[in-house]
Amino acid sequence: MTKDEYGDGIIAKVTRAADLLEQLQAMQAELREGREEPQYERRDNARGDETNPLVWVEWVVTKTPAPLPLAFSALLGDVIHNLRAALDYSTWAAVDGGIRETDPRGVAFPLYDREADFIKWANRKKDWYAKPTMDAIERAQPFKAPADRLHPLAVLQQLSNVDKHRLLNVVEYAAFDLGPVGITPEPVVKHYGAATGRVEAGDVLVRVEFPRPVEGHEVELRPTFGWYESVPYERDGEVDYLRIDWMLTAIYQMVVTTVADMDVARRIERGEVDPNAEAERGN
Template sequence: MVARLRGVRLKIERAKFQCDALENEIKAWVESQRSHVAFEHERDTGWHRLIVRMDADPDPPPMWGVIVGEIIHDLRSALDHTVWELVIANKGRPERNRNQFPIFSHPPKRVADYTKCVRGVDPRAQAIIEGLQPYTRPKRATPELIEVLGGMSNIDKHQTLHPTVVVASRINSANVDFAPQGLHRVAEMRWDKSLGQPIRNAELWAVRIEPPETEVQMKVNLQIPAGVAFGERYPMEVLKLNELVTEVGRIVDLLEPFASK
């Protein structure tokens, strides 16, 4: 370990410790909740719906949002701290409110907005940092981990990250056995294609049968695990926080050789 990055590594270690402790606490809480799948039939429209309902209080402890904010702060600070030390290692003088690890989802409208962040950093390290920018992969299907980190960090500066219970797995027609009674026609199906959604009264899957009064027997062929997610624009389940810790550690590993001058 490069001595000047010791503080950076300690922040990452602290974030990892917090993640593991929070993950265990959330797992115990989720397992203590009582949830079940309800079947609903709208006779006027013909929709038959599978709904997740929770019998216990579905609101997780708000303190978890504060803890996640601390984890996010440590990780964001670790990246900014690394850039600070890279400037010093390159015989430069870091500038407060300027030098920081840039996280740009889109190419900067003003080049100066980006270059001020890495001013004084070895050009080879600058090239690595630029290659990590989300905007260099415009066709990405999901947000980059550092993109999520930047977004959550900005939110946490102004408000508490709100924890929300979510359904953690996808569901589709292959997971459901449904047996309409008598002559019928399947007019339409729908299901959530995302990785999760709020668990209270969450519609998992639905089918519209004609005629609308047709009775249908349904059975779900999978367990429906629940998780807890944080954030708004890019909700992140707590299990993903450990991936974020690993990613920040990987970035620091890439830049560490330029901090040893």
């Protein structure tokens, strides 16, 4: 990034986000060190229900720890705010002074899940941004992601919108992994269900059902539960829970890449960089 007035502001926001992210990670580690793990117990019908052709096994929460402190959510919101601001600063740097004075609220980095919405925005703003900047903005759009993948900046946009009005809802998510099943022949699982999001005492973490094995064959189930600080993310009417550490790493990396791309675009527009050389380097 260039060492100019606006470039320095972008760097300051990204650096601040990195510092806050370190503080969040330190708080996360400290909380994990001092918090009690959730407790659960196993229930099944392996004994006393031999006439049932299906065996069911479930793990039920018996005790949950105290909720995470509000300070954790507030700090997460600060990370999100600074990363979103870095993107907005990059568009502020790309427009001329007249636009900044006449329509300051209109200068913001757009993030769209649908290409049609982005095209509408681009048509409205076509006189605001030169082609290199417009191309850089388009490259960062969430609609560019494959349909089966979350785009980090789409997540950033939703969390930023939530944080403007209330604290982000941080929950502990129960991740479950069913280990090898030692039975011959191996059963076909008839049913599998796992909890997502916040769980309370009495909730079923996981339930599996499978054909009852013939007498003398043993079934070994090895569940692994992982408890991670997560935030809910809504997409197409469905709510998923995103593990905070992985999510923030992806968002931070994407923001850094995007603001750097925006800076190169500005330098191309000022004649400081050969666009052909940049295109070759990108390839």
